[in-house]
Amino acid sequence: MKTKFIALAGGLLAATALASVPAKADVKIGLLGGVSGAISAMAPSMLEASNLAIKQVNEQGGILDGETLEGVIGDSACNPQGGTDAATKAVNIEGVSVLVGPHCSGAVLAASGSVSIPAGITMITPSGTSPEITGLEDNDTVFRTVSSDDYQGRALARTLKDAGYEKVAVAYVNNDYGSGLANAFKAEFETLGGEIAGFAAHEADKASYRSNLAELADGGADTLVLFDYGDGTGLTILRQALENGFFEKFVGADGMKSEALIEELGPENLTNFVTSAPVGEKSDALDAFNKAFQADGGDPDAIFVTTSYDAAFLAALAIEKAGGDKAGIAAALREVSNGEGETILPGEWAKAKKLIAAGTAIDYKGAAGDQNFDAAGDVPGIYALFKVNGDQFETMTEMK
């Protein structure tokens, strides 16, 4: 029996020894997504878009010396703890060069504060939209390819006011995403002379929100502005508000633009529901991405896919530019997308690689916008208001 164990242990040891000598070291980027949790329905297409960028890199000659770029997926669970766990694993165990993600603001703040900033690893989030991320003391290592909610909240307030909404109640999920968005919205809506007749945070994942809704409805507003996630508590609240007739009209922001709402509640119940979400500006870059993503079997209209693609493609460009040096990636990221140099569109990896090797300056024009980062690592954004038509969301109007 004992010899058997020794033989088994020896065999395992030999196997690990063999496995740990790869032909060529891969370059890894961490793809931290909210695979489980409140945005679970959005995460798969976002990760697919990031993987498309990685696939293109590998098809067009690979990264650095023809090495393979590998995306390591981690589940950030859309909460601070999950984000930290996933980032720790990606940085310390997988040894990734760049983190693309996490997807939710709370996870971004926690993972950057406790993992990526101390380790000096560059983080590019495609969907962490909280205004808090702008003010991070990050040694210039935290970037995002989506714009801050400070902008979205204000744009939504202006659009609603123009559309004739005068008196609204605001319910927001009690995290960095919800409070950032709600406060920006409230400030602008009140400046414009609108009335906020109820303003309350709620804790996620409770079974009943009827008492919360009753409190909010007491203010006499006919519209509920709900800053939450459509796969999580947002769905529960919207369902209970509709069932009990608390409000007549409903407004959401990017987190609420989820197919789950239409699937679970039915489009016939969502006729008075509108939601804002970031959109790509019509451009050659967006067309190039749409075509490639469609050919890859993805849905280019899904939320945050353009920003996810840009984040991963920019990460690859920065690694190439920095020559694989992890500490130099943040600086390289600014160089490859600062508005100066030869234009690189989505998918043009071979061209970019040649130019970088020749020492020519390049400028990536992303699917979601030009992606020229400002001093805080933020980008401006374009938003549109969506309504439900049939089984999907349809653009109503651009938001200014």
Place this chain on the structure above:
Amino acid sequence: MDFMELLNFYLMPGIVLGCIYALGAIGVTLIFSILRYAHLAHGDLATLGAFLALAIVSGFGVSPLAALPVAMIGTAVIAVFIDKAFYNHLRERPKIVTVMASLGIALMIRAVIQVVWGVDSESYVRGIVRPENYWGLRIRDREIYTIAFMIAVVVALQLFLGRSKWGKAMRAMSDNPDLALLSGIDNRKVIILTWLIAGGLCASAGVFLGLNTELKSMMGWHMLLPMFAATILGGVGRVDGAVLGGLIVGVAEELSVLVLPSEYKTATAFVILLLMLLVRPTGLLRGKVL
């Protein structure tokens, strides 16, 4: 705010929620008083029951209530299996080992659910159900079913524990396992019976939670704290205490919105738990044994 509004939007949801907590808390209390440990996988076992029912609903096109008994039996059998496969080996070790093991089981069950059913929100019935209006009282059918089921379960369980031979055996074992063994009670059978009952009730808590809200892979885990608060509040080892505790926690959570900012709703269960442990650790009904 008038009285009907208080009743419709604060008390009613609280009572329905309380019934769901109570169904889970009864299982927790049974396990605690007979096996003497806190079962942390109880929430995820409830999730499993809810998703089993979903499989039956979507597979055979029956109503969730028809799927309930099957899901209860399925979960009960799985609970017995988990006990045999994992907890049984730890029976003679310090109880804290089993408690920690149950945390591991919770993660395992959740992982299985996420692999099989995915992580998206699901529901038994698509669309929304507007409540019926009974003289100003707005109630949905599913809320009536939830409350009726809970009452039926408690009455049946009290009769079973008080009158039947096996019920008495369970109480005897909860009082003193060694003495029960000496007087000819088969401890293993009592343990199986406990898991069957706890697992079945657990599944029903999950199904009713799913029926009243949505099914999510984390739904049971989020219910764990209120269930434990309900158990301790009512007095550990008391079935009627678990029901009372569940109702108090559920109603208190909803009413707390009236006096506290709504983001502190979740904290209500914590506060009740802490206060009870400080003031009257034995619980409202002085629990100790069944």
